[in-house]
Amino acid sequence: MRVSTAPYGGLIITLTFVVGFVLSMLPGPDWAERFRPDWVGLVLIYWCIAAPNRVGVVSGWVAGLILDVLYGSLLGQHALAMAIIAYIAHRWHLQIRMFPPWQQAAAVLMLLVLDQLLVLWVKGVIGQASTFWPNWTASIVGMIIWPLVFIILRDVRRRADIN
Amino acid sequence: MSTLLGRRFSSLTRLIFVIVLSVVLMVLDHQAQHLLRIRAVLSVLIYPIQVVAAVPVRASAWVAELFGSERTLRQNNERLQAERLAHLARLQKLEALEAENKRLRDLLGSAARVADRAVVAELVEVSLEPFTRKIVVAKGSRDAVYLGQPVIDAYGIIGQVTEVSTYASKATLITDPGHAIPVLVNRNGLRTIIFGTGAPDRVNVPYLTATTDIREGDLLVSSGMGGRFPPGYPVAQVTEIVKDPNEAFLKISAKPMARLNYGKEVLLIWPGEWQTASASPR
Structure with missing residues (x-):
């Protein structure tokens, strides 16, 4: 049973993902690279929490697959990580919705770190591990801008009347 | 969805x-x-x-x-004119040297190197996943780009094409942690291999023992071993050599010659039929 009535809901959600892809591909200076948050992950977490009957594991997997093609990484690597964080966000969306803001941000941080860990783990298995310590700064930046992403996407959701 | x-x-x-x-x-x-x-x-x-x-x-x-102000344009113009003159002067010498080189090669009984065909390709995208170094260029299989094709800029080798689609292709840079390229030390012909590190301006030269004749400032050029990269293109310059008595090998860092983080264009090359001097005489 569909609760939502928004006719173009799916299209609008897809568009927010496209914006996420563009933001994660925008060229920037090298020093800024380690501060670039996982935009697609943030968008995915938001929709899993806010519209769980539209976005879930499969959308996360598709988004991850597109990231794999964009990044040129092993096909399935980001897809796997994204599907797993989508599952967690989807499974506990009622609780996460009720969290006070700081606790919500902490939950988002944990999901983003889990995403990075899963990707690193797959890279380690296929022997592509970098000699560098991974940049957790990206996840922390993701947590800091989470409230902003939340407000913007909530606005989008209310205007488009997506439930 | x-x-x-x-x-x-x-x-x-x-x-x-x-x-x-x-x-x-x-x-x-x-x-x-x-x-x-x-x-x-x-x-x-x-x-x-x-x-x-x-x-x-x-x-x-x-x-x-x-x-851009007129003044900057004028300055640019003057600078470019001056550079062009200097280059023309050097080019004359180069032509003479090329002719001489060809004569000498003929004497040695080996085929002359055919000049490599090069096509300018525009960069579409550079900053990808952190710690992997790849670029996307706006030339694809439509333009006869092939897997493993060498990519260079005006200063040296950038990397090789690792993925081709119709309109664009992705190249892995020599600084990518998964990339290695066979090189020669230009000064004495010592053969070795350069590995990427993931850092934007540093590559490693492992597996050289403490007694190896290599110095800071040595130029490393592609050796052509493996047949993927044509020989003789500059790859990197040795910047630091650390001798640790506890380690079997030297720790050597080098800086890529190509300006990997600058510019909007790269060159894709189709290496000609090159042969080394040891090729069978005609």
């Missing part, structure tokens, strides 16, 4: 399904490169995203050009 699998299945069932699917994809992609075609199709679909992501860079370059 989750209606793809319908509402009949629980989230957990779907998760298990996509995890299995991901693992199968990863194994296929890693083992056999079976998915190159799928990847090529997906690449065409996502090309618009890459184009949109490149818009701000192009726009800022365009605006800078538009509002």
Whole structure:
């Protein structure tokens, strides 16, 4: 049973993902690279929490697959990580919705770190591990801008009347 | 989008399904490169995203050009004129040297090197995943780009093409942690291999023992071993040699000659029929 009535809901959600892809591909200076948050992950977490009957594991997997093609990484690597964080966000969306803001941000941080860990783990298995310590700064930046992403996407959701 | 699998299945069932699917994809992609075609199709679909992501860079370059003051343009013009004169002077010498080189090679009984064909390709995208070093250029299989094709700039080797789709292709830089290139020390012909580190301006030269004749400032040029890169292109310059008595090998860092982080264009080259001096005499 569909609760939502928004006719173009799916299209609008897809568009927010496209914006996420563009933001994660925008060229920037090298020093800024380690501060670039996982935009697609943030968008995915938001929709899993806010519209769980539209976005879930499969959308996360598709988004991850597109990231794999964009990044040129092993096909399935980001897809796997994204599907797993989508599952967690989807499974506990009622609780996460009720969290006070700081606790919500902490939950988002944990999901983003889990995403990075899963990707690193797959890279380690296929022997592509970098000699560098991974940049957790990206996840922390993701947590800091989470409230902003939340407000913007909530606005989008209310205007488009997506439930 | 989750209606793809319908509402009949629980989230957990779907998760298990996509995890299995991901693992199968990863194994296929890693083992056999079976998915190159799928990847090529997906690449065409996502090309618009890459184009949109490149818009701000192009726009800022365009605006800078538009509002560039007359004085800067004049200065640029003067500088370019001067550079052109200097280059022309050197080019004359080069032509003479090339002719001489060809004569000497003929004397040695080996075929002369045919000049490599080069095509300028515009960068569409540079900043990708952290710690992997790759670029996307706006030339694809339509322009006869092939897998493993060398990519250079005006100063040296940048990397090689590792993925080709119809309109664009992806190249792995020599600084990527998964990249290695066979080189010679230009000064004495010592053969070795350069590995990428993931850092933007540093590559490693491992497996050289403490007694090896290598110095800071040595130029490393491609050796042509393995047949992938044509020989004689500059690759990197040794910047630091650390001798640790506890280690069997020297720790050698080098700086890539190519300006990997600058410029909007790279050169794709189609190496000609090159042969080494040891080739069989005609």
